[in-house]
Structures are given as C-alpha cells and as structure tokens.
Amino acid sequence: MINYKNSTDFLNLKKCSADTILDLPYVNFENSLKKVDFINKYSKKASKNISNYKKRLLIKYKKYTNIIVLLEGEILLNNLDKTLVDCEVNTLQDNNPDTNLIELLKSKSENKMQAHLKANLNSVLLLKFKKSAIIDTPLLIVVATINDLSHYMQIVLEQNSCVKIIEKLENAGTSFINANTNINLDENSNLEYVRIEKSNKNSFIYSSISGNVNANASLKYSYADLNDSNVCCNTNINLMGELAYADINCVILSALKEQHMHLMQIEHFAKCTIGAINNHAVANDQSEIYIEGVGKINKGMAGSDSNQQTKVISLRDTATVTAKPFLFIDEFDVKAGHGVAVGQLDQQEIYYLMSRGLTKEDAQKLIIQGFLKPIADNIFIKEVGKEFKRLVEKKLNY
Amino acid sequence: MSTNLEIKNLQAKVNDKQILFGANLNISGGEIHVIMGPNGTGKSTFASVIMGDSHFTVIGGDIVLNGESILNNTVDERARKGIFLAMQYPMTVSGVTNSNFIKAAVQAVQGQTVSVTKFMKDLDIAVNKLEMDRNLPYRYLNDGFSGGEKKRNEILQMLMLKPKIIILDEIDSGLDVDALKVVGKAIKEAVNLNTAVLIITHYQKILDYVKPTHVHIMIDGNIVLNGGVDLLTRIDKEGFDFIKIKQNKSHATKKIK
Numbered sequence: 259m260i261n262y263k264n265s266t267d268f269l270n271l272k273k274c275s276a277d278t279i280l281d282l283p284y285v286n287f288e289n290s291l292k293k294v295d296f297i298n299k300y301s302k303k304a305s306k307n308i309s310n311y312k313k314r315l316l317i318k319y320k321k322y323t324n325i326i327v328l329l330e331g332e333i334l335l336n337n338l339d340k341t342l343v344d345c346e347v348n349t350l351q352d353n354n355p356d357t358n359l360i361e362l363l364k365s366k367s368e369n370k371m372q373a374h375l376k377a378n379l380n381s382v383l384l385l386k387f388k389k390s391a392i393i394d395t396p397l398l399i400v401v402a403t404i405n406d407l408s409h410y411m412q413i414v415l416e417q418n419s420c421v422k423i424i425e426k427l428e429n430a431g432t433s434f435i436n437a438n439t440n441i442n443l444d445e446n447s448n449l450e451y452v453r454i455e456k457s458n459k460n461s462f463i464y465s466s467i468s469g470n471v472n473a474n475a476s477l478k479y480s481y482a483d484l485n486d487s488n489v490c491c492n493t494n495i496n497l498m499g500e501l502a503y504a505d506i507n508c509v510i511l512s513a514l515k516e517q518h519m520h521l522m523q524i525e526h527f528a529k530c531t532i533g534a535i536n537n538h539a540v541a542n543d544q545s546e547i548y549i550e551g552v553g554k555i556n557k558g559m560a561g562s563d564s565n566q567q568t569k570v571i572s573l574r575d576t577a578t579v580t581a582k583p584f585l586f587i588d589e590f591d592v593k594a595g596h597g598v599a600v601g602q603l604d605q606q607e608i609y610y611l612m613s614r615g616l617t618k619e620d621a622q623k624l625i626i627q628g629f630l631k632p633i634a635d636n637i638f639i640k641e642v643g644k645e646f647k648r649l650v651e652k653k654l655n656y
Numbered sequence: 657m658s659t660n661l662e663i664k665n666l667q668a669k670v671n672d673k674q675i676l677f678g679a680n681l682n683i684s685g686g687e688i689h690v691i692m693g694p695n696g697t698g699k700s701t702f703a704s705v706i707m708g709d710s711h712f713t714v715i716g717g718d719i720v721l722n723g724e725s726i727l728n729n730t731v732d733e734r735a736r737k738g739i740f741l742a743m744q745y746p747m748t749v750s751g752v753t754n755s756n757f758i759k760a761a762v763q764a765v766q767g768q769t770v771s772v773t774k775f776m777k778d779l780d781i782a783v784n785k786l787e788m789d790r791n792l793p794y795r796y797l798n799d800g801f802s803g804g805e806k807k808r809n810e811i812l813q814m815l816m817l818k819p820k821i822i823i824l825d826e827i828d829s830g831l832d833v834d835a836l837k838v839v840g841k842a843i844k845e846a847v848n849l850n851t852a853v854l855i856i857t858h859y860q861k862i863l864d865y866v867k868p869t870h871v872h873i874m875i876d877g878n879i880v881l882n883g884g885v886d887l888l889t890r891i892d893k894e895g896f897d898f899i900k901i902k903q904n905k906s907h908a909t910k911k912i913k
Contacts (some may be wrong), residue, residue, distance in 0.1 A: 379897070607747050607749050610743065612745035614764070615761050615764035616761060618732065624757065625749060625751075627751065628750060628797075629751055632751070645853060646657040
C-alpha cells in the first residue's frame with residue numbers, strides 16, 4: 259500500500275522545515291523559562307521495538323467502543339460507533355492527504371518547536387465532523403508511543419455540530435514528544451474536549467494547542483497534565499466570531515524534580531465573546547510549576563468577558579510555584595477579572611477531618627480530591643474518570 | 657465495662673498564654689454533663705484539648721479514657737478511640753461531598769470497609785431522623801450550609817460514627833426552636849451505658865430536651881462548682897455572679913491566712 263508517509267512530496271516538505279529550525283526562536287514565553295534547549299537535550303532518535311507495547315495497548319483498550327488508538331502514527335484500533343458516519347478520519351497512512359495537512363507543512367513556522375514538528379512529523383490524525391453532526395457517545399482517542407513522536411492532530415467541527423472527545427497521550431519508555439493540536443469550530447458548533455497527558459519519567463513533552471472558535475460556537479476544554487516528565491505547554495485559543503465562548507479548565511500535578519511550564523491564552527477577536535481560564539495545580543517535592551494566564555481583549559471588542567482563576571497548592575516548602583495572570587485590555591466596555599491563590603493545605607480543614615478519625619494522609623487525600631473535583635467531573639467517560647483518579651493518587655504518592 | 661473519661665488537673669496553654677488551670681472532670685457512660693460559664697473562660701479550649709487540637713499545649717495533668725492515658729494520641733487516634741467533638745465552627749471543605757466524607761470517617765473509625773448499600777441506608781435513616789434536606793449528604797461538606805445546617809450536620813456525623821464520648825461545643829447556637837428539639841432528641845437517644853455526653857452551652861433551652869445529670873461551672877480555666885440540675889435554676893436567676901463573689905471571698909480568705 260502506498261501511503262502519504264513515504265511519498266517524495268512529503269519527505270521534501272519535511273526537509274524544508276528541518277532547514278529552518280536553527281534560525282527560529284523557541285516558544286513565545288521562553289524569557290520566563292530556564293533556557294533549556296529542549297530539542298538537543300531530550301531528542302533520542304533511537305528506535306525501539308513496539309510489539310510488546312502494542313499487545314499491552316490492545317488488551318487495555320479493546321473493551322472500549324468509539325475509540326481510535328494511534329501508535330506511532332499508525333491506527334492500531336479503530337472501533338467507531340455507527341453514529342460516527344458523520345466523522346471523517348485521516349492519517350498519514352492514507353493515500354490522499356487532507357489539504358489542511360499540506361497547507362500546514364507548507365506554511366512558515368513560527369518557532370523552533372513548530373519547525374521541529376514538521377520536520378519530524380510521524381503521526382497525524384485529522385478528524386472532521388460534518389455539518390449538523392450531533393454525536394452523543396463520546397469519542398476516545400489514544401495517542402501512544404515508545405520512540406520520539408511528532409504528532410499533529412486536527413479537530414474540525416462544521417456548522418451546528420456537537421461533539422465530545424477525550425484524548426489521552428501516553429508513552430512507554432522515554433520519548434521526546436512534540437504534539438500539536440489544532441481545533442477549528444465553525445458557527446454554532448459545540449466541542450467538549452478533554453486531554454489527559456501521562457508521559458513517563460525522563461521523557462519530555464511539548465504540547466501546543468491552538469483553536470479558533472467562530473460565532474456562537476463553544477469550546478469547553480479540560481486539560482490534565484499528569485506527566486512524570488518535564489513539560490512545556492502552550493495553549494492559545496482565539497475567539498473569532500460574536501458570542502464565541504471558550505472555557506479552559508486545567509489541572510497540573512508535579513512531583514520530584516519535574517518542571518511544568520504552561521501558557522494559557524485566550525484572545526478576543528470579536529464582540530461579545532466570553533473566555534474563562536481555570537487552573538488548578540498541586541506541586542509536590544522539589545518540583546517547579548510555572549503558569550502564565552493571558553486574557554487579551556482587542557480594540558473594539560465591546561461586551562466581551564475575560565476571566566481567569568489560578569489556584570495552586572504547594573505540598574512542600576521545597577516546591578516552587580510561579581503564577582502570572584495577565585489581562586491585556588484594549589476596550590472600555592468589557593468585563594475582566596483575574597485571581598491567583600498559592601498556598602499550603604489548610605491545617606484547620608485537616609484538623610476537622612482528622613477529628614472524625616481520618617489519618618492525616620487520608621485527610622490530605624480527600625482535600626486534594628475535592629480540589630481537583632471540578633475537573634474530574636468534566637471527564638465524561640466513566641472508566642477514564644476512574645483512571646484519572648488513580649493516576650492522581652499515584653502521582654501524589656498516597 | 658461502661659465508658660469512662662477522666663480528666664485530671666488539666667492545664668493547657670496557647671502561645672504562652674495559659675488558659676486551663678487544673679480542670680477536673682469524670683464522665684461515665686449513661687451520663688449527660690453540662691459545662692456552663694461566662695464567655696472566655698476556656699470551655700471551648702477544654703473541649704479542643706480533650707480532642708487533641710495541636711494548637712494547644714498540655715502543660716500538666718492527664719486525660720484518661722477507660723483507664724488509658726490518651727495524652728500522647730493524635731487527633732485521629734482519639735477519634736478512632738471514640739471521642740467525638742461537634743465543633744462550634746465546623747470547617748467548610750469544598751469538593752468533598754458530605755456522604756463521601758462520612759463514609760471515609762465511618763470506615764476509619766470501624767477499621768474496615770463498609771458496604772455502600774448499608775451505609776446509604778444508615779445515612780438515609782439518620783438524615784430523616786434529623787429532618788434534614790435530603791440533598792444535604794450530596795452537597796459539599798458544609799459548603800454553603802446555613803449555621804443551623806452546619807450544626808445539624810455535626811449531629812449527623814455523630815449519629816453515623818457512634819462515638820463513646822460525645823462533646824458538643826455550643827451545638828445550640830444557630831439552631832431554631834424546632835431544630836433544637838430534633839437535635840435534642842437525637843442526643844438523648846444517643847446516650848446509653850457506653851456513651852456519655854458533655855454539652856458546652858450558654859443557653860438552657862437545649863437542656864429542656866436533654867436533661868443533664870451533672871452540671872459544672874467553669875470560670876477562669878477551672879471547674880469551680882459541680883452540682884445537679886438545681887444549679888441551672890440558680891444560674892438562670894442570678895447569673896454567674898454568685899460564683900464569682902464566692903470565689904473572690906475564698907481568694908480573700910486564702911490571702912488573709
């Protein structure tokens with residue numbers, strides 16, 4: 259079978275991007291970060307055998323319906339429900355690639371990570387939901403890898419469609435993961451998107467999520483960073499049409515000596531648009547969390563509402579937390595607000611729970627579970643929700 | 657053997673300020689004790705120290721539960737041994753549902769996993785008994801509860817945990833007349849040979865529903881007077897002044913000697 263992956267056209271485009279990497283800057287909030295050359299430091303390029311991992315994944319996910327499992331760019335499981343006739347799925351294995359993908363490859367890269375993604379692109383998933391597609395059963399997408407991964411995913415919702423998607427990114431061994439997700443919501447469409455990242459120790463993950471939300475469309479995005487590795491994440495949502503709505507809910511957990519860096523940005527390009535960012539983070543051990551929230555209302559975008567809240571619990575004195583909320587407002591008739599709270603667990607709350615017989619550890623566990631509940635409630639596949647809870651417990655060493 | 661809690665010459669301080677000056681009390685199963693006294697005399701501190709609040713440091717005396725000193729036990733260990741303190745100001749913990757929390761507490765106290773169906777049945781019975789809003793167990797712990805709801809919730813936990821020594825710190829503040837009756841009834845029913853109650857209060861209204869067996873007056877970090885129900889009528893008429901005068905006299909005589 260000939261697929262796009264092996265075509266000379268594709269290889270040439272990749273080569274062009276590779277040539278530009280050196281001249282480009284890192285991601286746009288690099289000044290705040292410790293200068294780390296992600297690519298040279300973490301990229302391995304060695305290839306490992308995937309057959310055992312393949313078996314494990316098949317066993318783990320075969321019980322799910324409405325699922326796509328993508329292992330290093332190849333579809334391992336495609337168990338789509340009948341309702342998903344309204345969904346077009348495209349990967350690099352297909353003979354005729356999507357025009358959007360070619361456009362992406364041809365476009366000029368903005369930063370090093372984007373150029374690196376194009377130059378090493380080995381995994382692509384393009385999902386297109388047709389006009390008025392209303393899909394009740396949530397779709398689960400698993401993106402897995404052992405080796406280095408450059409993954410591009412695109413979710414397009416045409417007018418009046420309504421979809422729920424959970425994406426899980428996981429790996430075995432140590433990998434350098436560069437994942438880019440692009441979301442495009444047409445008028446009046448509605449997407450609930452949950453993304454759970456769980457990479458192994460000594461890996462590195464760079465995720466970039468960009469989205470355009472058009473008039474009357476709504477995006478509810480929940481993101482869980484449960485990675486055991488260093489993370490750099492860049493989320494950028496643009497509200498392009500009137501009454502567009504975007505809500506970002508984010509959970510960040512860090513332990514040991516990990517560094518988790520996040521930029522969450524919502525930019526208002528139309529009147530009467532609403533953007534909300536809610537971050538919940540827990541820092542343990544000697545880890546470091548950096549969160550930058552940006553709400554940007556451009557000139558003339560009257561009636562818009564930009565809001566952001568960041569709450570961080572620091573479990574140890576050795577953990578470092580930096581939270582920076584920014585509002586850039588260039589219009590008078592708007593509502594905007596921001597708030598950050600960083601602190602330790604409330605000792606009075608712990609005392610109250612302990613006075614009912616719970617041990618200190620159990621009391622802490624219950625309070626943290628409560629703290630993360632708003633996000634746990636957003637996970638609409640029950641099994642994934644349970645796994646989320648399990649991963650949180652494991653990560654925080656209960 | 658019925659439950660017994662003995663407090664011997666208890667002295668405690670907070671931030672270098674001594675609050676309790678050698679309080680003595682002996683409570684046995686089946687008894688209902690009441691501690692009354694003016695504001696700021698250390699009644700709530702007394703309750704917190706028995707529970708094991710780490711804000712307070714015990715500098716003398718002992719707390720003995722069923723012949724065993726619990727002074728070295730932490731808060732949770734004391735709770736598992738059967739001491740329960742209904743707090744004057746219960747904490748709010750958002751994100752944790754009431755029923756989840758109570759289930760975890762019941763499991764901790766009983767030391768074994770509890771079947772969900774049995775737990776839900778028991779909880780339902782307790783909720784009905786306290787005439788609580790049926791949604792209350794599924795709301796976040798004390799989050800958005802009114803003052804009265806919070807106090808009722810403390811009693812709900814008491815009913816579910818079945819403690820041996822129940823200490824109620826101003827449980828009647830914030831409760832309306834009807835709620836007081838319901839709560840009073842629940843407390844009365846909780847008392848048996850293995851369970852004793854210690855009520856800390858300013859008002860005698862709740863004592864119309866829970867008849868105390870012993871009444872104690874605490875002044876300046878010490879229990880200065882012990883008696884029966886008749887003491888209540890005297891306080892009702894004369895306030896705490898008669899005890900203060902009595903104390904001043906005894907101090908004066910001591911000094912003369």
